[in-house]
Amino acid sequence: MITQEQIPAVLEHPVYDAEGSKIGDANHVFFDDATGRPEWVSIKTGFFGTNESFVPIREAVIVEEHLEVPYAKGMVKDAPNVDVDSGGHLSESEEVRLYEYYGIAWDDAWQQANQPGGEGWAHSGTAGTAGAAGAAGAMGTDTGMGTGTGMTTPEDEAMTRSEEHMHVGAERYETGRARLRKYVVTEEVQQTVPLRHEEVRVVREPITDANVGDALSGAEISEAEHEVTLHAERPVVETETVPVERVRLDTEEVTEEETVTGQVRKERIAADVEDDEEGRPRR
Numbered sequence: 466m467i468t469q470e471q472i473p474a475v476l477e478h479p480v481y482d483a484e485g486s487k488i489g490d491a492n493h494v495f496f497d498d499a500t501g502r503p504e505w506v507s508i509k510t511g512f513f514g515t516n517e518s519f520v521p522i523r524e525a526v527i528v529e530e531h532l533e534v535p536y537a538k539g540m541v542k543d544a545p546n547v548d549v550d551s552g553g554h555l556s557e558s559e560e561v562r563l564y565e566y567y568g569i570a571w572d573d574a575w576q577q578a579n580q581p582g583g584e585g586w587a588h589s590g591t592a593g594t595a596g597a598a599g600a601a602g603a604m605g606t607d608t609g610m611g612t613g614t615g616m617t618t619p620e621d622e623a624m625t626r627s628e629e630h631m632h633v634g635a636e637r638y639e640t641g642r643a644r645l646r647k648y649v650v651t652e653e654v655q656q657t658v659p660l661r662h663e664e665v666r667v668v669r670e671p672i673t674d675a676n677v678g679d680a681l682s683g684a685e686i687s688e689a690e691h692e693v694t695l696h697a698e699r700p701v702v703e704t705e706t707v708p709v710e711r712v713r714l715d716t717e718e719v720t721e722e723e724t725v726t727g728q729v730r731k732e733r734i735a736a737d738v739e740d741d742e743e744g745r746p747r748r
């Protein structure tokens with residue numbers, strides 16, 4: 466069993482189950498009002514430690530720098546949700562629910578607390594029933610990061626005020642996918658090209674000294690034919706595949722600020738002062 470002297474080594478430290486899985490961090494330790502023995506430890510669980518589960522501390526042990534409990538992680542997280550009153554106490558009915566959930570007989574728990582030499586448990590003046598356990602935190606320790614409270618003893622007349630702090634983080638998740646896909650399209654392209662062709666025309670030359678010999682070389686009167694081959698150009702289309710660019714996908718991170726709104730609880734302490742016999746406030 467964890468002793469009162471070991472409480473500072475428990476609070477704000479990890480809590481593991483028997484299989485070595487981390488359940489969360491110890492937040493409060495609850496003592497029995499009559500015996501002063503540690504009975505319950507509350508564990509912060511969830512994404513930001515927003516949930517709080519209760520587990521018996523009677524069979525827990527401190528291993529190195531963490532607390533180990535003989536209950537599975539899933540069982541602890543599924544434990545009944547209970548409320549702690551403004552005085553930092555569990556009600557009798559809620560404590561019974563927790564004992565039943567963890568399979569601890571209520572009568573056995575009462576008998577262990579009332580063994581010879583024990584002080585016995587009492588709640589609301591009803592003897593023979595298990596009383597509500599008082600909340601206790603680390604003795605004089607404050608990390609400024611949780612809701613741990615100072616352990617109050619009968620000699621301690623001070624009251625510790627606590628408050629919750631909100632911690633906001635970021636979670637990465639998938640928003641979509643992008644891919645490159647290559648496909649073929651056919652487009653019509655127009656291009657103007659000059660084309661040449663031959664046309665026939667009749668050229669008449671007068672007889673000169675330069676061509677008189679050719680003119681008199683044939684018969685004086687005869688029939689003849691002369692043929693000329695005409696040529697023309699036509700367009701010829703060819704295609705050539707050439708690389709034009711490289712395309713790839715890349716990502717860049719853009720940081721945007723978003724305001725997150727949450728609720729935190731804070732304790733307030735007010736003094737109620739009774740009037741004296743003459744109706745004047747006591748100092």
